[in-house]
Each structure stands twice: as structure tokens, then as C-alpha cells.
Amino acid sequence: MPFDFSTAPDRTGSDSIKWRRYAGRDVIPMWVADMDFSAPPAVLDALHARIDHGVFGYADPWPSVLEAVVEGIARDHAWRIQPEWLVWLPGVVTGFNVAVRAVGQPGDGVFTATPVYPPFLHAPANFEQRLVTTPLVNSGQRWEWNWPATEAAVADGVRLFMLCNPHNPVGRVFDRDELGRIAALAERHDLVICSDEIHCGLVLDPATPHIPIAALDEQVARRSITLMAPSKTWNIPALYCAFAIIPDPTLRARYKRAMAGIVPHVNVLGLTATEVAYRDCGPWREALIATLRSNAARVVEAINALPGLSTTPVEATYLAWIDCRDWLAAKGIDNAARHFEQAGVGLSDGKDFGLPGFVRLNFGCPAARLEEGLARIRRAVTG
Ligand SMILES: Cc1ncc(COP(=O)(O)O)c(C=O)c1O
Known part of the structure; x- marks a missing residue:
């Protein structure tokens, strides 16, 4: 069965911690580590059947x-x-x-x-x-x-x-x-x-x-x-x-x-x-991984093309760890996550992980949303 990872349910106004932080603001949430995709159809069917019990x-x-x-x-x-x-x-x-x-x-x-x-x-x-x-x-x-x-x-x-x-x-x-x-x-x-x-x-x-x-x-x-x-x-x-x-x-x-x-x-x-x-959800996982692999490649390509930003290949997860220190030093900015948030992308602040000057980007979302997030990062860095 083909699975569609090019779209995702609308989570605005939902219970999502990731999305509620930016309720009413034009900020794409790319922080908390959950993905924007629905769970596998077989999982949803099993949950429905259990609820019907x-x-x-x-x-x-x-x-x-x-x-x-x-x-x-x-x-x-x-x-x-x-x-x-x-x-x-x-x-x-x-x-x-x-x-x-x-x-x-x-x-x-x-x-x-x-x-x-x-x-x-x-x-x-x-x-x-x-x-x-x-x-x-x-x-x-x-x-x-x-x-x-x-x-x-x-x-x-x-x-x-x-x-x-x-x-x-x-x-x-x-x-x-x-x-x-x-x-x-x-x-x-x-x-x-x-x-x-x-x-x-x-x-x-x-x-x-x-x-x-x-x-x-x-x-x-x-x-x-x-x-x-x-x-x-x-x-x-x-x-x-x-x-x-x-x-x-x-x-x-x-x-x-x-x-x-x-x-x-x-x-x-x-x-x-x-x-x-x-x-039962091996095929769904394989299809997801193909999507994440392509998203990861886009992130690495787009981030490493920006002055003062760099990241390493992602071997696993849907998270990219981005070094912003050269960019921060060149621009005299002290907090990358705050700067990106003002530019419309919500990332995790590296300071919370024990390494200030970095941000973490969650690319577990449809490619079009990722592109918009990367475009906003590009504008924040080069604008
Ligand atoms: C490495 C790691 N461990 C644990 C968790 C959270 O696990 P749980 O929600 O099961 O407590 C996360 C969530 O981001 C994680 O990345």
C-alpha cells in the first residue's frame, strides 16, 4: 500500500505541545521531537477496534x-x-x-x-x-x-x-x-x-x-x-x-x-x-524513512550553503544539529533560536542540550513545509 508523506493533518489549535507554543503566530514549529505525520493506518485501525470494545x-x-x-x-x-x-x-x-x-x-x-x-x-x-x-x-x-x-x-x-x-x-x-x-x-x-x-x-x-x-x-x-x-x-x-x-x-x-x-x-x-x-508496520516505516532521508539531504544541502552555518550528515532520527557559532560571531547575535523564531521558524536551542550556539531542527514534516522553514532560515541568515 502506498503511504502519503507529502501532506499532514492540520495541527494548529490542537493539543500538540509543538504547535501550541506558536498559536496565533506565523512561526513553523520545528522543535519538539514528534513528527507531523499521522500514525500508520494499521495502528489507527487497531486503536479504533480497541475503543469499540x-x-x-x-x-x-x-x-x-x-x-x-x-x-x-x-x-x-x-x-x-x-x-x-x-x-x-x-x-x-x-x-x-x-x-x-x-x-x-x-x-x-x-x-x-x-x-x-x-x-x-x-x-x-x-x-x-x-x-x-x-x-x-x-x-x-x-x-x-x-x-x-x-x-x-x-x-x-x-x-x-x-x-x-x-x-x-x-x-x-x-x-x-x-x-x-x-x-x-x-x-x-x-x-x-x-x-x-x-x-x-x-x-x-x-x-x-x-x-x-x-x-x-x-x-x-x-x-x-x-x-x-x-x-x-x-x-x-x-x-x-x-x-x-x-x-x-x-x-x-x-x-x-x-x-x-x-x-x-x-x-x-x-x-x-x-x-x-x-x-505490521514495517512497510510504513520504510516509506517514512525514504521521506526522512530525502528531507535530511535537503537540510544538509541548504544549511551548509549558508554562510556561518554548518551541519553533519544525519545517520538516524529526524533531527539536524546545526552549528551557528560562526554566523552568530560575524553578526554579533547572541541567541540563534530566538533570532530564527523572530524570522518565523521555531527551533530547539542548543543551550538546553549543553551546547549553546547550536540549534536543532526537526524535519519530520512534509517536504513543502520543510522548504518553507529552510527558506525562512535562509532569509534570517542572509537578509
Ligand atoms: C533520546 C530520547 N529519549 C527519550 C525521549 C522521550 O521519550 P518518552 O517520551 O518515551 O519519555 C526522546 C524524545 O525526544 C528522545 O529523543
Whole structure:
């Protein structure tokens, strides 16, 4: 069945956080990480059928949901997980906050590389733990790890290594060599790895397939908490359904103890959508990826043609990470996001990700809307 990503429903005046910020203003919202496209038709059909049932009592994940997730991960990421490794969660942010709580004690260090999705930066303080960071380095073509700095950082009383892969915002899919080095470092320093892989279904470049770090070998699997969800890939984040994959029974029990009494069961509509997304929505995902790949290429081409702006190829996600520092310095402007907003495009401010002078652009929208956003950015920079 052909899927249409050239148009999208009108979200103005809707409940959307992304769109409500600019209600009544001529600003194209390209910030919060959801896409403007409808969810896959098969997901909508399953939700309608579940609603028609009419009863919304407490629910636990049922066998065919487990099977869809287990088989989907085996098919798409070559990782054979066991159903009992799954811990269901209402969200991935909940999932990594629980990991911080489960692994460390007050005063312990939690490592992450910056820039990164802002809730990573706040999670340690939620449990009186210390954020320890090392910057990723832009090689010109892609963002990479600074291994000596990372090794030194984790030696500072760190218990938990928070990995974001594929990475928001730099768009990298870390390769086998990089993941192997992280696994070895975790082994040397006896760290637990919490790997947020929420964007794993959105790899744009077939040359860089997603490898779950826990799939490298049994040794790293034993010290890993992998977080996944259907929410980014199939654009259903407000259905609040995610899961942790924890192969080690002791770590899994510790994790569940940290959830007790605080983390609610998953919403039944989220589970309904999850089953269908993982089982039946591969063709929709492929068609989406073709659209995102073409949007990503447009963003890279248009941004790198502008004086003082630059970006790197997007290996995964629908997010582009744009360096505005040369342009800001040349024009004497201090805040790129504010400047672009005044020009009619709403982008995320890099400062929130730990790197001021950058903005993040969400290109999960029809090509015509993206073109208008890029035209506004061009006018803001060259006008
Ligand atoms: C890396 C990353 N993790 C987690 C989330 C949010 O996850 P959830 O809505 O399931 O809490 C996002 C959303 O942008 C994200 O980019």
C-alpha cells in the first residue's frame, strides 16, 4: 500500500505541545521531537477496534504484544531477546530516571556525553547524584567520542553510563567499534550501561545499521539496561508505551524495585498500538524513512550553503544539529533560536542540550513545509 508523506493533518489549535507554543503566530514549529505525520493506518485501525470494545479496565501486556516486540527486535536489529527481559514503562524518560535510581546512591556519578537530549542532563540530580560529562567532538564529517576524556571522566566515581544511540541531537548511529570501546570501558570500570535506543527504528543510512549495545556479547548484556519504544518510529509518543530490556535477573530485580509504587502500568491503547506497529508496520516505516532521508539531504544541502552555518550528515532520527557559532560571531547575535523564531521558524536551542550556539531542527514534516522553514532560515541568515 502506498503511504502519503507529502501532506499532514492540520495541527494548529490542537493539543500538540509543538504547535501550541506558536498559536496565533506565523512561526513553523520545528522543535519538539514528534513528527507531523499521522500514525500508520494499521495502528489507527487497531486503536479504533480497541475503543469499540468499550471497556478500559486494568491491562497487562498480553502474549501477542510480547511476541510482536520480541520478533520485531530480532527482525530489525538482529537481537534475540527473551520476553522475561522486558520491563514495561510509560516512557523512556521514566526508564532512564529509574535506571539512575536503581544503580547509584546519592553522590555517585552518572556519565553522559554532550550535547544530549536535555532530560539526560537532569536525571542524576533527581536522585542526588552527580552529572559527569565529556563533549563529543565534531570531526567535520561526524560527531565522535573523545576516548581519553571519556575514560578519565568515568573514573570519577561513575556507576552509570548513559548512552544515547542513535544519538539525539547529533544524529550518529554508533558503530561496532565505538560500541565495543564503550562496552570495554564499562567492564574496566564496572559500570552499568543505560542505552536509550528510542530512535533505533529511524536509521536513514543503510551503511550505518543500528546495533543494540547489549547485542555485542553476553558480557555487556549482563551490565545493560536498553530502552526502546515504538513512539518515535511510528509517531505515537503520546500513547506512552515503552520498555526496558534487562537480560540480567539481578539487575532487572533492582530496576523493578526502583519502580515500585511510583511507575504506573502502561496505557492499554499504547500496548494495542505497540503490537501492531512492531508486527505490521514495517512497510510504513520504510516509506517514512525514504521521506526522512530525502528531507535530511535537503537540510544538509541548504544549511551548509549558508554562510556561518554548518551541519553533519544525519545517520538516524529526524533531527539536524546545526552549528551557528560562526554566523552568530560575524553578526554579533547572541541567541540563534530566538533570532530564527523572530524570522518565523521555531527551533530547539542548543543551550538546553549543553551546547549553546547550536540549534536543532526537526524535519519530520512534509517536504513543502520543510522548504518553507529552510527558506525562512535562509532569509534570517542572509537578509
Ligand atoms: C533520546 C530520547 N529519549 C527519550 C525521549 C522521550 O521519550 P518518552 O517520551 O518515551 O519519555 C526522546 C524524545 O525526544 C528522545 O529523543
